[in-house]
Amino acid sequence: MGLFDGLSISGSGMTAERLRMDVIAENLANANTTRSANGQPYRRKEVVLEQSGQTGQQSFADTLGAASSSETPAAGGVRVVGVVDDQSPLRRVYDPSHPDADKNGYVTMPNVQPVAEMVDLITATRGYEANVQALNAAKQMFSRALDILR
Numbered sequence: 001m002g003l004f005d006g007l008s009i010s011g012s013g014m015t016a017e018r019l020r021m022d023v024i025a026e027n028l029a030n031a032n033t034t035r036s037a038n039g040q041p042y043r044r045k046e047v048v049l050e051q052s053g054q055t056g057q058q059s060f061a062d063t064l065g066a067a068s069s070s071e072t073p074a075a076g077g078v079r080v081v082g083v084v085d086d087q088s089p090l091r092r093v094y095d096p097s098h099p100d101a102d103k104n105g106y107v108t109m110p111n112v113q114p115v116a117e118m119v120d121l122i123t124a125t126r127g128y129e130a131n132v133q134a135l136n137a138a139k140q141m142f143s144r145a146l147d148i149l150r
Contacts, residue, residue, distance in 0.1 A: 005076075006134065006135075006138045007135060007138055008077060009076050009077040009134075010131045010132075010134045010135040010138065011077075011131075011135070012052060012077035012078050012079065013077065013078055013127065013128075013130075013131040013134075014128055014131045014132065014135070015080075016047070016049050016078045016079070016080055017124045017125075017127045017128040017131065018128065019047055019080055019083075020047045020120070020124040020127075021121060021124045021125065021128070023045050023046070023047050023083055024117050024120050024121045024124060025121075026045060027044050027045060027112050027117050028112070028114060028117050028118075028121075030042040030110060030112065031110060031112040031114055031117075032109070032110070033110060034098070034100040034107055034108065034109060034110075035100055041090055041108050041109060041110050042110040042112070043085040043086060043087075043090075043110065043111060044085070044086040044088070044110065044111045044112045045083050045084065045085060045086065046083070046084055046085075046086050047080060047082075047083055048080070048081040048082050048083070048084055049078050049079070049080060049081065050078070050079060050081050051076060051077070051078060051079075052076065052077045052078060052079040086111055088111045089111065090108050090109060090110065090111050091108070091109040091110070091111065092106045092107070092108055092109070093106065093107050093109050094106055094107075095107050
């Protein structure tokens with residue numbers, strides 16, 4: 001593992017968590033949008049992440065073994081694969097006065113659940129904070145190493 005790999009890993013984690021927070025904010029903002037640009041109700045979006053530097057499935061034990069061996073593994077981290085629409089069913093609410101109600105008075109609402117989105121937002125925030133702490137720890141180690149060299 002290189003000298004700056006820890007910084008790179010924390011930086012990629014912070015970038016991924018920031019994107020997750022942005023997508024969650026978009027979901028919350030559109031929780032009641034019954035007609036989007038394509039004429040359909042808004043669909044909840046999710047961020048798909050994967051470990052960067054790896055091409056296949058690798059177990060935790062394999063990753064730990066590679067990290068503790070004398071070989072220099074490729075820097076890890078996380079990368080965003082994409083932002084996808086959640087294909088869970090849309091909600092149907094009875095509201096005959098709504099402009100988008102069908103002939104039976106039902107409105108098709110987005111599949112966004114604000115409570116679940118808030119939990120996801122807290123999780124993303126905590127992940128971001130953990131990466132900031134790891135970044136600060138690495139900076140302190142670099143600073144102390146420089147102090148020793150003086």
